[in-house]
Amino acid sequence: MTPLHENPRAVGLFAAMLLAAFAPPLAYVNLRRAPSGDTVAAPAPHAAANTVAEVHAPPPAAIPNGPMGDAIRRGKLLVTRTFETVPDHVGNGLHCTSCHLDEGTHTGAASWVGIPGVFPEYRARSGRVDTLERRINDCFERSLNGTALDPGSEDMAAIVAYMGFLSRDVPAGRTPPGRGFRRAEHPPTPDRAHGQTLYAQRCASCHGADGAGQSPGGQYAFPPVWGPRSYNIAAGLARLDTAASFIRWNMPLGQGGSLSEQEAYDVADYVIHQPRPDFARKHLDWPHGGRPRDARY
Ligand code: HEC
Numbered sequence: 001m002t003p004l005h006e007n008p009r010a011v012g013l014f015a016a017m018l019l020a021a022f023a024p025p026l027a028y029v030n031l032r033r034a035p036s037g038d039t040v041a042a043p044a045p046h047a048a049a050n051t052v053a054e055v056h057a058p059p060p061a062a063i064p065n066g067p068m069g070d071a072i073r074r075g076k077l078l079v080t081r082t083f084e085t086v087p088d089h090v091g092n093g094l095h096c097t098s099c100h101l102d103e104g105t106h107t108g109a110a111s112w113v114g115i116p117g118v119f120p121e122y123r124a125r126s127g128r129v130d131t132l133e134r135r136i137n138d139c140f141e142r143s144l145n146g147t148a149l150d151p152g153s154e155d156m157a158a159i160v161a162y163m164g165f166l167s168r169d170v171p172a173g174r175t176p177p178g179r180g181f182r183r184a185e186h187p188p189t190p191d192r193a194h195g196q197t198l199y200a201q202r203c204a205s206c207h208g209a210d211g212a213g214q215s216p217g218g219q220y221a222f223p224p225v226w227g228p229r230s231y232n233i234a235a236g237l238a239r240l241d242t243a244a245s246f247i248r249w250n251m252p253l254g255q256g257g258s259l260s261e262q263e264a265y266d267v268a269d270y271v272i273h274q275p276r277p278d279f280a281r282k283h284l285d286w287p288h289g290g291r292p293r294d295a296r297y
């Protein structure tokens with residue numbers, strides 16, 4: 001991990017966490033990263049009832065030397081510095097790992113550990129069997145509001161190589177426990193007005209009162225959550241159940257699990273209904289049915 005003083009985002013994050021630590025009624029502050037860069041086991045207040053068995057990624061030091069290691073490192077750079085490395089394919093201010101937290105290894109934030117082993121897979125949204133490359137391109141087009149990579153390109157191979165490395169110790173062909181997000185069993189009815197108040201209290205210090213995030217000196221610090229530099233209307237996080245599960249277990253960053261289910265739904269409903277880019281091909285989604293209850297169109 002980069003030392004604090006060399007990393008403006010880490011300094012900002014640290015400051016925000018300090019601020020948050022002094023805001024009542026916070027019970028604890030859970031720092032997500034250990035100095036080694038490994039994920040810290042996170043004992044969140046509400047987590048006990050919702051704990052899932054986890055699959056683990058190998059430590060970064062296990063990346064091999066040689067051409068394979070070079071591809072894995074390139075893949076890791078692409079997913080953690082997406083708009084800097086492939087600016088032509090990214091239409092907003094996000095990296096892949098703005099959502100797939102801890103470099104894609106965080107259970108409860110759509111971890112990639114074990115994911116290459118479940119593709120190809122039939123998906124209702126596309127209505128076809130999708131390869132991992134097509135699934136990745138969906139996130140380029142929707143979550144990054146950008147354009148697809150050539151599925152046969154070196155960069156796509158590098159991203160797949162990185163995900164394969166993360167999944168080295170997971171048997172292929174089985175759905176990894178904790179895949180995706182920890183979904184609410186009985187989704188509550190959201191109160192958007194309360195969500196607006198909660199956003200101001202719990203989110204705006206990092207993501208900005210206007211949702212535009214913060215990028216001091218053009219550096220990535222806190223990503224936008226709505227507006228022209230955010231994910232588009234066809235992204236998974238534009239859906240209520242998906243956004244609420246992500247937010248409940250991961251936000252405020254470092255304090256995942258501190259919002260109640262109701263609060264997470266309230267704030268998610270507020271955030272997803274703020275202005276964001278459209279997606280021209282959205283009418284082609286769910287061609288054979290299977291539209292989820294929180295689909296926006
Ligand atoms: C705005 C948030 C966001 C960003 C940015 C984002 N994704 Fe995703 N990604 C999601 C969501 C939401 C899902 C759906 C997870 C679910 O519903 O289980 C997903 C799913 C995936 C999956 C399939 C996971 C599974 O369990 O099937 C892969 C692979 C993936 N994303 C890769 C990427 C890559 C690579 C990038 C960058 C090019 C990226 N994502 C950027 C939100 C995001």
Ligand code: HEC
Nearest residue numbers: 016017097098099202203206222223224225247251252253
């Ligand atoms: C301490 C600062 C901080 C606070 C407070 C915080 N976040 Fe975040 N949030 C982040 C950072 C940083 C990321 C990106 C993670 C990364 O790059 O590792 C993020 C990512 C996100 C994302 C996915 C990426 C995107 O830009 O859409 C959403 C959605 C989100 N936060 C919503 C919220 C909500 C809602 C709250 C309030 C309940 C909140 N956050 C509070 C720092 C914060």
